[in-house]
Amino acid sequence: MPSLYDRDGVALSKLQKLRFFPLALTGGHGSYVVDETGRDLLDLSASWGAVSLGHSHPALIEAVSGALQNQAGASVLSATNEAAVDLAERLLDLTPGIGDRKVWLGHSGSDANETVARAVTAATGRQRIITFTGAYHGGTAGSMAVSGHSVQTHAEKSDGLISLHYPDPYRPVDGDTTGASVLETLKHRFETDAPPQDVAAVFIEPIQSDGGLIVPPPGFLKQLCDLCKNHGILTVSDEVKVGVGRTGRFTCADHEGFVPDFITMGKGLGGGLPISAAIGPAEIMDFATSFSMQTLHGNPICAAAGKAVLDTIHTENLLENAAKTGGYLIQSLRQLMQSHELIGDVRGRGLTIGVELVETRDSKEPAARAAAKIVYRAFELGLIHYYVGMNSNVLELTPPLNLSAQEVDEAISILSKAIQDTVAGRVPDDVLMGFEGW
Ligand SMILES: Cc1ncc(COP(=O)(O)O)c(C=O)c1O
Structure with a gap:
């Protein structure tokens, strides 16, 4: 039985794909998506910022079903x-x-x-x-x-x-x-x-x-x-x-x-x-x-x-939450800089955050391959995010506006492990085959 991801490869055109790892979704709830194996993954991209209230928010379900009923x-x-x-x-x-x-x-x-x-x-x-x-x-x-x-x-x-x-x-x-x-x-x-x-x-x-x-x-x-x-x-x-x-x-x-x-x-x-x-x-x-x-x-x-x-x-006071939880996420990412030389800069406003990766902080040489491996490894460990930038070396975090502080802690712990594994050479080059990203 072919996987959902394999069926996608056969049926859907590459013209509209921007893939970083083999993610096939069957559902979602709040800040999490569910993949075809039944695994919950914390989604700090929110489909590139689109899923602003998290997945299947009751207010959205009610509004959309109401509008469809009449x-x-x-x-x-x-x-x-x-x-x-x-x-x-x-x-x-x-x-x-x-x-x-x-x-x-x-x-x-x-x-x-x-x-x-x-x-x-x-x-x-x-x-x-x-x-x-x-x-x-x-x-x-x-x-x-x-x-x-x-x-x-x-x-x-x-x-x-x-x-x-x-x-x-x-x-x-x-x-x-x-x-x-x-x-x-x-x-x-x-x-x-x-x-x-x-x-x-x-x-x-x-x-x-x-x-x-x-x-x-x-x-x-x-x-x-x-x-x-x-x-x-x-x-x-x-x-x-x-x-x-x-x-x-x-x-x-x-x-x-x-x-x-x-x-x-x-x-x-x-x-x-x-x-x-x-x-x-x-x-x-x-x-x-x-x-x-x-x-x-x-x-x-x-x-x-x-x-x-x-x-x-x-x-739900989501402007306040975006400012507060976003501030906490930025602060936590800046703390990660102390243990990961690869992080050159953390910047953003509210829940729009970029983490720029560099070979060394002195050279600021863009670490594009590391960015690709980190987002891949984070996916394996249960966290969704992607990278952007003219040098393909900036991790982008645009989570749902109702992200919680506990979810920030979970994301930071996965991201830290993904960076460690990448730096330690535990992510082989060939996992990136077929995932060109940007
Ligand atoms: C700043 C900005 N403008 C426009 C677009 C295009 O939006 P869409 O892909 O929904 O057409 C994007 C998409 O990433 C964007 O980031």
Whole structure:
């Protein structure tokens, strides 16, 4: 009898796989998933941050089954529905913004970012967009076109895309730890080959996530936004991974003291169901009809899930939990640094955390192979997490927002053992065969 994982290998296309170890799931509860052998594994990825309330949360079960028992159509294209309108109203209340704003509902972070990229250029008549090296805004053509991640070198870029370094305090380019040189570069581009009146928007990840969980230097994003706003350039905060409470505040931009024109959200908004949102100025969001639509956009079942996530964040104080338990997780990981030379840096906000691995702390040489072995060994020992980064050497932790302190202790103990086993050479090279990761 072939295993579920083997059947997946035969039946499902590789085009959509990003695999780190042979995980086949049959269920889940809270912060744990259950694999095909019946084993419980502590999930500190939460499916890349999507399972924001943990698996099978009662509020989500109730909302989704309720919406299905009396199904109000399937979309907002040609009829509205209450769940979609409620969700949009809630998002407008929960997010910062100036003037009249509107909400666009989609399925994924990719479609939300693609919609904004297309709308800002078409509505303003300005053709260029500013992005960052290492940025991941999605996997559709239009979202890849404004991204800068090494995994997407095959993708066609948007015309005249302006790409800036994302200032990384751990790996400063030419010693610039504040991002001042990035701002100088942009000003110089504005004066030379990239006149600001040609630029529609800047896409910002307030923590650069798939690029390596990079927390920008204090004040940098605010200065960047001020500079752009002075030139009428719209600011877009891509909060697909870090929004919806994951950093301990509802939006991550809030930590950085800037008010973006657009906010995009996805992943955790649906708690595991596909729903995304773009929130932005009404004059752009209403500049045309039928401009960016898919049959199931504004789906009432997914919108009901989104509402349940927002309600539960409020009723269960999950912003506070993300800040507190995230703080405890960061502190525990920093303690691990004392026994593991391989850990070069631990950073993050709330429950958005990166652990950068290096060959030695002096050289900061990225330890990519060790990262791949550690996530593999952790899987064997009962912990799910993955690695990210332009150098494939940053462990990413984006657990459910209701993670407990005991679960942090369990994760730390497994991770410590996985690092020990890797360093001691107890994880053979051949286990990684077929698991390329990023
Ligand atoms: C910051 C950011 N934006 C957009 C996306 C794309 O989201 P999705 O894969 O849900 O389309 C991701 C996915 O990792 C992301 O991290």
